[in-house]
Amino acid sequence: DEAAARAVLNESRALVEKTEQRFYEPEMHRWRGIVLSAMGRHDEGLAAMRQAIAVADGQGSRSWQARAEDDLARLLAGR
Secondary structure, three states: HHHHHHHHHHHHHHHHHOEEEOOOOOHHHHOOOOOOOOOOOHHHHHHHHHHHHHHHHHHHHHHHHHHHHHHHHHHHEEE
């Protein structure tokens, strides 16, 4: 359900901030984008996907960046 999905997303974001473990941060934003878009919150989903791309780029993680770019293209095509 939507409330459970939001709780997991918020918990993952809080955990990243608390632990400062940023390796999976792009993936967290990517999944946030997927979930928000599936809930019909397309603008928020697109913003989260763009954030995933920016964070991955900042980390120099081309694989995380490519995954997020691919999903962003799918979200944009589905609009």
